[in-house]
Amino acid sequence: MALAPQNMNGNPAESGGHVDAPELRLFVFGLFFIFGGITSLNDVIIPKLKELFTLNYTQAMLVQFCFFTAYLLIGIPGAKLVKKVGYMRGAVCGLLLMMLGCLLFIPASRNATYGLFLFALFVLASGVVIVQVVANPLISMLGRPQTASSRLTFAQAFNSLGTTIFPIVGSALILGSLASVGADQFSGPALDAYRTAESQAIVNGYLGIAAALAVVAGAVWLFRNRLKGEKHEASSGLAGFDLLKRRRFGFGALCIFLYVGAEVSIGSLIVNYLMQPQVMGLPEQAAGKLIGLYWGGAMVGRFIGSGLMRFVSPNKLLAAVAIGAIALIIVSTSTSGAVSGYSLLAIGLMNAIMFPTIFSLASDQLGPRAADGSGIINIAIFGGAVIPLATGALADATGNLGLAMLLPALCYAVIGGYGYYARPQAV
Numbered sequence: 001m002a003l004a005p006q007n008m009n010g011n012p013a014e015s016g017g018h019v020d021a022p023e024l025r026l027f028v029f030g031l032f033f034i035f036g037g038i039t040s041l042n043d044v045i046i047p048k049l050k051e052l053f054t055l056n057y058t059q060a061m062l063v064q065f066c067f068f069t070a071y072l073l074i075g076i077p078g079a080k081l082v083k084k085v086g087y088m089r090g091a092v093c094g095l096l097l098m099m100l101g102c103l104l105f106i107p108a109s110r111n112a113t114y115g116l117f118l119f120a121l122f123v124l125a126s127g128v129v130i131v132q133v134v135a136n137p138l139i140s141m142l143g144r145p146q147t148a149s150s151r152l153t154f155a156q157a158f159n160s161l162g163t164t165i166f167p168i169v170g171s172a173l174i175l176g177s178l179a180s181v182g183a184d185q186f187s188g189p190a191l192d193a194y195r196t197a198e199s200q201a202i203v204n205g206y207l208g209i210a211a212a213l214a215v216v217a218g219a220v221w222l223f224r225n226r227l228k229g230e231k232h233e234a235s236s237g238l239a240g241f242d243l244l245k246r247r248r249f250g251f252g253a254l255c256i257f258l259y260v261g262a263e264v265s266i267g268s269l270i271v272n273y274l275m276q277p278q279v280m281g282l283p284e285q286a287a288g289k290l291i292g293l294y295w296g297g298a299m300v301g302r303f304i305g306s307g308l309m310r311f312v313s314p315n316k317l318l319a320a321v322a323i324g325a326i327a328l329i330i331v332s333t334s335t336s337g338a339v340s341g342y343s344l345l346a347i348g349l350m351n352a353i354m355f356p357t358i359f360s361l362a363s364d365q366l367g368p369r370a371a372d373g374s375g376i377i378n379i380a381i382f383g384g385a386v387i388p389l390a391t392g393a394l395a396d397a398t399g400n401l402g403l404a405m406l407l408p409a410l411c412y413a414v415i416g417g418y419g420y421y422a423r424p425q426a427v
Contacts, residue, residue, distance in 0.1 A: 025142050025151075027223060029158040031091065031135045034216065035128045037162030038098065038209065040267065042067055042121070043291050044170040045202055047271045047284060052195050053114045057269075061392035064264055066118040068384030070125035075382075078130040079375025087134050088224045094130030095217035101127060102210035109203045112195035117202075129378055136359060137374045152356040154306040160299030160352070164292050171288030174201045175271075243369065243376055248422060252362020255418045256380040259354045261387020262325075262408035266347055268388050270294055273344060273401050280341040290341075294348040301352025309353070318357045319419025325350035325412040333402035344405075354415065361422040387411060 042063055050060040082090035101124025108116035139155045244250040274280045274287040282290070301321075308317060325347050332344040363373045387407065395404035 024223070025139065025155075027220070028135050028139045028142065029155055030216070031131055032139075032155050032159040033162040034095075034213070035098075035131050035135075035162075036159030037166035038124065038128060039067070040163035040167050040291070040295055041170050041205075042264075043267045043270065044167050044174050044288055046268055047288065048174050048199075048202065049114065049117060050272075052198055055114075057272075057392035057395045058389065061268060061388045062118060063121060064268055064388040065385040066122045067125040068260070068264070068382055068386075068388075070122055070129050071378050071380075071384070072382035074126045074129040075133070075375045075377075075379035078126075078133040078378065079372060081130060082133050086224075087138050088220060091131055091134045091220050092217050092224070094127045094132075094134065095213050095220065097127030097130065098124055099127070099210045099213040099217070101125070102206040102213065105203045105206045109196055109199040112192040112199070117199075129381075132381075133374050133378055136377070137363075151306075152360055154302065156352075156356045157299055157302035157306065160295055160302055163295035164299050167291040167295065168289055170205060171285055171291065173205050175285045175288040241376065243373055248364070249362045249373065249376075251418055251421060252358050253376055253380040255358045255415045256355065256362070256377055257383030258387070258411035258414050259351075259358060259383070260381045261383035262411035263351050263354075264384040265388040265391040265408050266344065266405070267291065267294055269391070269395070269401060269404070270344065274341050276401065278336045278340070280338060290345060293342075293345045297346060297348030298352045301349040302356070305353035305357075309357070313423070314353075314357045315361060315419045315422040317353060317419075318361070318422075319416045321350045321353060322412045322416035322419060326409050326416075329405050329409045329412075333405055350412075358415070358418065361418075 046060050046063050049055065049063060053059075078090075078094075081093060085093070101120055101122075104120035104123055105117070108120050135155070136152070139152055142151075244253065270291050271284060271287045274282050274290060275284060280287070305317065328343045328347045328350065332340050335343070359377055362377065391404045391407050394407060395401050398404065
């Protein structure tokens, strides 16, 4: 099967066109699985680092702040890199940078320094950003334009498969190793030794990931010349920021900012939320394993959403799930026990189709500006740094995790409004 079909003029299809390459779709699905799983591991290491370094919620959320700040700083340079070296070579660069970030957990652990863990996460996230700049427009390109939303939603299901599996395994390996004593019982050299020993579980987990990334990078390198005739349009304006003047795209980028912020805020606080006596009163490792239900709901919802969007307008479905997320937050914060806990976890099902649907609605008709659009969208993922930090600060200020959940609810309200705005006649 031709990997670079000819267009009406007899030239290879440019970026943003239609490339019939089902074997490459499997490769892109694998990328979604990898960066999804790595991102969700933050939800596991946050409670671990919170205990090791005796952090409050705001300080613990610096994990997400440093991780998602990479989207702000690397989004545009990442898009430029991909446009210069191509999708496949760009993916290799991203995978190798992710591997470097994993390896940096070694000096972070040996020095028992929170700041080094944050730096390692930033480097790791920088690689994730580059891989995501490749994956989003590439999966849209690998098939008919009419089914781009459905295809991207299906690809996001593999992202959710990673976010479901990684936290379950990570909880057993990382949270399960928590000692019977806490960091607050040590000081000086003894505290450093305790932190080094207890953080070794984190190091071992990320070393395994580094080895896997090296193998994947090698495999992707073998595909480096498969997209013949790949072309990208030069950016106009300041690195593609002129796209924000398009109201549909600009509003969509804002919604990506809010969606990622809301999703990450809830995921980051699930363990501590479920440990509360008035909710489920679970021990740390048991609460950590339930993170899989949150991300698993997103996985199931994406497979369902992929099918539903063949019959239901994507913008209407987006508005419906945004309202559903708000309703679940209200139920969770106004009840107690299992109802409170599982209603919060069920928000993952509502999150399922949000990112791919917002991305597709915002990027509609970008054509050869797809790489620029993907770069801007990846910058908008910076919401995963800002909203969780603000949610953590609200939790510290009020002493109430339930009240802090109202901030994600406001984010979903704006997303619901975008679902109405992006109706077909608004194109």
